Amino acid sequence: MVNLEQLKQRSGSQCELCKAQENLAAYEVPESAGQSTPQVLLCQVCRDQLDNPVQLDSDHWQCLADSMWSQEPAVQVLAWRLLKQLSGETWAQDLFDMLYLDTDHLAWAQAGTLPEERDLAQHRDCNGVRLQAGDNVTIVKDLDVKGSSLVAKRGTAVRGISLTDNPEHIEGRVEGQRIVILTKFVKKNG
Template sequence: MSIEKALVERSNNQCELCSTTDNLSVYEVPPVTEAHSDKCIYTCQICKEQIEASTELTPTHWHCLNDSMWSQTPAVQVVAYRMLTRLAPENGWAQDALDMIYLEEDTLAWAQKALAQEDDIKHLDSNGVVLQAGDTVTLIKDLDVKGSSLVAKRGTPVRNIGLTSNPEHIEGRVDGQRIVILTKYVKK
């Protein structure tokens, strides 16, 4: 059985975090050593983009974690823990939920492992300046966009960038198209 089929069956064809049934896909919960349904969740596009920090967090969307944090699936618990940890500094409800969540030792170690790695990842522009999600950067070189005829011109501002798990890549919109950009070709 494929991973997606296993997740569709496990999730009853809905997002395992917010329960929506639109734009669902497989999300591998890092760190991923081998592809397996136990290391993945079935999630909607909105949740996935915010988990990957490619869009700004919408705290009201994440109230769904009050229910999904009690899932019996360790991968769902891990994502819920990580998202509550990200939300807790500015949202009292998230801190309250984080105080209530219970994870087995190995599941907690899995959740904290990626959080520690995320803290170590620094995205640096061509001048060595640290980039943050939501920053605006400028292209310092004409870039051919793979898979299209678009050429992103030097000097083009890229607003509201998203960070990826790879410190050499950021995501942003150029001419209405979401693309991955190497950090060495941008400046803040």
């Protein structure tokens, strides 16, 4: 197993996927055919999205246009998996079509693919519109906030929501307080 200093030296102290230089940590790339689990150096944003594929931000992953050409097999495998997951985006499909992995690395990439989007529970608003992290929503009903005297009024805009593990809940900031909101009581803006 590679230690953190070796990863920093190999990567030039930057995320091996998006080139960010802050909040770097080792990330294990599972399903390797070898004895040990290979590691890559990733930023917090990349790690969070890999650990929670429901929240993949396709704009962030345009960085794969550069990192997919890495000489490091574990980085190539992660790029393949992410591009496969994002293949609904034209730019991602174009990159995926260009990416070549040798037979062993392709088998490794396929063995640990990210769950397909249709297999994951999705957050949907009161109209059935899919919600994504960072969306702006409007509350459609007055809501009493448990544990406080706050009432989130109908028509209140909630900007930059966060998704939770439960597809019926989102998190957002209302009147300076971070609260959990049921998705059936919000509608997506725009």
